[in-house]
Amino acid sequence: MNSFFGLPKMKIQKYEKYLPTAFNDSLTMLEKINKIIERMNVVTDKTNELVDFINEFIETYDERMKPFIIETLYNMSDDGTLEEIINETIFSDMWNDVDNFKDYVNNELIKYKNDIPIILTCKSQSDWEEEGADFRWINDAIEYLSEFRNKYKLNGVRAEIILESNYQMQEQILVNGIDLGWITIKSKDEKVIAVRSFLTERIEATDNSTSYPLFGATNFGVLPIIDVLFEMSFSGDSSGRHGVFVADGGKAIIRPNKGVQNAGAVGLYAWNGGWVVAYGSNFDNANGAGVQCFRNSNINFRTGTAKNAGTNGIYLGSSSVVEAMYADFSGASNRGAWIYANGKLNIREGKLNDCGAEGIFAHYNAIVNCSSVEIKNAGKQGIRGTTGAMINCDWVIIENSIDEGIFIDYGSSLNGNYADIRRCGGNSAVRCENGGRVNVSHSNIKFNKQRAIYSNRGGYISVGNSDCSQNDHSGRDIDCARGSIVVAIDTLGRTGQLPLNTVSEIGSVFFEEN
Numbered sequence: 001m002n003s004f005f006g007l008p009k010m011k012i013q014k015y016e017k018y019l020p021t022a023f024n025d026s027l028t029m030l031e032k033i034n035k036i037i038e039r040m041n042v043v044t045d046k047t048n049e050l051v052d053f054i055n056e057f058i059e060t061y062d063e064r065m066k067p068f069i070i071e072t073l074y075n076m077s078d079d080g081t082l083e084e085i086i087n088e089t090i091f092s093d094m095w096n097d098v099d100n101f102k103d104y105v106n107n108e109l110i111k112y113k114n115d116i117p118i119i120l121t122c123k124s125q126s127d128w129e130e131e132g133a134d135f136r137w138i139n140d141a142i143e144y145l146s147e148f149r150n151k152y153k154l155n156g157v158r159a160e161i162i163l164e165s166n167y168q169m170q171e172q173i174l175v176n177g178i179d180l181g182w183i184t185i186k187s188k189d190e191k192v193i194a195v196r197s198f199l200t201e202r203i204e205a206t207d208n209s210t211s212y213p214l215f216g217a218t219n220f221g222v223l224p225i226i227d228v229l230f231e232m233s234f235s236g237d238s239s240g241r242h243g244v245f246v247a248d249g250g251k252a253i254i255r256p257n258k259g260v261q262n263a264g265a266v267g268l269y270a271w272n273g274g275w276v277v278a279y280g281s282n283f284d285n286a287n288g289a290g291v292q293c294f295r296n297s298n299i300n301f302r303t304g305t306a307k308n309a310g311t312n313g314i315y316l317g318s319s320s321v322v323e324a325m326y327a328d329f330s331g332a333s334n335r336g337a338w339i340y341a342n343g344k345l346n347i348r349e350g351k352l353n354d355c356g357a358e359g360i361f362a363h364y365n366a367i368v369n370c371s372s373v374e375i376k377n378a379g380k381q382g383i384r385g386t387t388g389a390m391i392n393c394d395w396v397i398i399e400n401s402i403d404e405g406i407f408i409d410y411g412s413s414l415n416g417n418y419a420d421i422r423r424c425g426g427n428s429a430v431r432c433e434n435g436g437r438v439n440v441s442h443s444n445i446k447f448n449k450q451r452a453i454y455s456n457r458g459g460y461i462s463v464g465n466s467d468c469s470q471n472d473h474s475g476r477d478i479d480c481a482r483g484s485i486v487v488a489i490d491t492l493g494r495t496g497q498l499p500l501n502t503v504s505e506i507g508s509v510f511f512e513e514n
Contacts, residue, residue: 008044050086117184118145118159124168133164138185139171142224145183161224163187169194169230172214174203175221181253183224191229196264197236205247206272213242213269214260217250227255229282231262238264238287246274246297256280256303263287267306270297270320278304286310290329293320293343307331313352317343317366330354336375339366339389347373355379359398362389362412376400382424385412385436394418405429405448408436409459419443421452428452428479429471432459446470452477452493455484455507462486468493483507 077083120141123133135141141161148157163169165188194214202209203216214230217223223246232243243260244267246252251274259281260267267283267290270276274297283290283306290306293299293316303326306313313329316322317340328351329336336352336359339345349372352359359375362368365388372395375382382398382405385391389412396419398405403426408414411434419440421429428451432438436459443466445452452468455461461484468477469492477493480486484507491511500511 118148118157119162120145120159121162121164122167123164124166124170131164137171138163138169138173142173142180142183146178146180157182159183161185163189163192163228165189167192169214170198172199172201172212172216173223174201174213174215175217175223175250176204177219177221179222180224181222181251184227185224187228191231191261194230194232194260195235196233196238196241199236199241199264202240203245203247205245208247208271210240211242211245211247211269212237212240213245214263215243215252216245216247217252217274218246218248220249220251222250223252225253225255227258229258230260232260232264234262236264240265242266242269242288243283243286244276244278245269245271246276247271249273249275251275252278254278254281257282259283259304261285266290266292267309268292268299268301270299271295273297276300280304284308289313289315290332291322291324292316293322294318296320299323301327303327309333312336312338313355314338314345314347316345317341317364319343322346324350326350332356335359335361336378337361337368337370339368340364342366345369349373353377358382358384359401360384360391362391363387365389368392371395373397378402381405381407381426382421383407383414385414386410388412391415396420399423401425404431405445406438406440407431408438409433411435413437414439416440417442419445421445422447423449425449428454428473430454430461430463431456432461432484433457434459436460438462441465443467448472451479453486453488454479454481455486456481457484458482459484460486463491464489466491466493478509478511480507480509486510488512 120134122135122138122141123131128136145159169192199212203211205218215223241264243263244252256279261284263286265288267286268278270293272295276299278301280303285308287310289312290309291301291314295318297320299322301322301324305328307328308331311334313332313336315338319342321344324347326349327347330351330353332355335357336355339362341364344367346369348369351374353376356379358380359378360370360383363386368391370393374397376399378401381403382401385408387410391414393416396416398421401424405421405424429445429448430440431454433456439462441462441464445468448471451473452471453461453463471477475496478486478488478495486509489512495511498509500509
């Protein structure tokens, strides 16, 4: 009988020596592979020891036992008994170690792969292949990437689509019901032209059939992260040509200083449960509203800019919420901020200068926090609240409004401690009527074209500890009429011939000069 041959041993792979980048027990990938080779060589040694034993036995056993032993070994090999004896008795612990180490290496490989994003490039020229780009169209790059499956891991698969220099966007990115939030679109140029005439496909959304956005997501779809500043051209139809539109649970993330300028319609639009994070983003020069948010949608626009909108800087309502602290909606052709129907806006320390109508217009139970906001040169009132609106504007600065600085009526309320209101027109700098309620205590309300304070038709104004002097009305800085109330304790300003600290047909002016 011939002898059995042993197994050859695997060679350790050589590698260049270099200083470690991390002074711990971590290994390079090649070192990990060599560890596997060392483990396999141990298995080989054990196997060869068994082969040597069998060969020695073959050389010395009794010739009369030879046929029986050979037959028994072959039978044990055929029915798996020999394999079971070797694996479970001799190598059981070793195989467990090998399996555990294999799982460890596979997990390390997955982590290593997830740390490196997939990077694709797009070039808009027809010779994109010769130029070394991966794709011409962004949609083709997204289609290719959508074949990857994002596992339930902390990092998962990540990908970047990089727009080469001089890229022109001539397509729409419309997402319906799938999550592409693991893809980021970037650009080598500071700004990328989006050709408006190519926005021809309408996106389907509940009660909205007129939207042809550059980027759109519906039915809980998630757009790729937008890390590019696009500028929409003037070619083609402008109607419904929004910059970014999300609806019916759709989501979008726009990075700081990125977004869509010069949108044909609305710059950033969330509708019917849409959700957007656009911290510090840029949606200037929209032909419609800069930012629009309706039907229980939510936008984070903190530190963003949507200046010079063709209609309203920001327009929201129907129980929607916009966080816009430090945002700038100046230069709107109509209202800087228009909020209604239980919409909620926080624009603390924001700017709403040079608007064609009101700086802020709030009605139908809208809620607005505009503390320390700046409103200059409004075409109508600086702040207008009506029909149950609630406004907080401590430390507000309002200057040069064509009409009143503040006008509150029909059950609305405004709290504006430490307000600074100057050079405003209209009936008075602060006007309150028809059940409205205003607190502008500790304020400076001076140099206005008529009165500082006017409460009329059941209005209530508290202006204690304030300076209401040096306004241009011929007789009064503080005025009251038709059953209204003014509380002006420790306040500077003229009251003319008004009956003070009593109740009369005009109402009551409780006045005590500072």
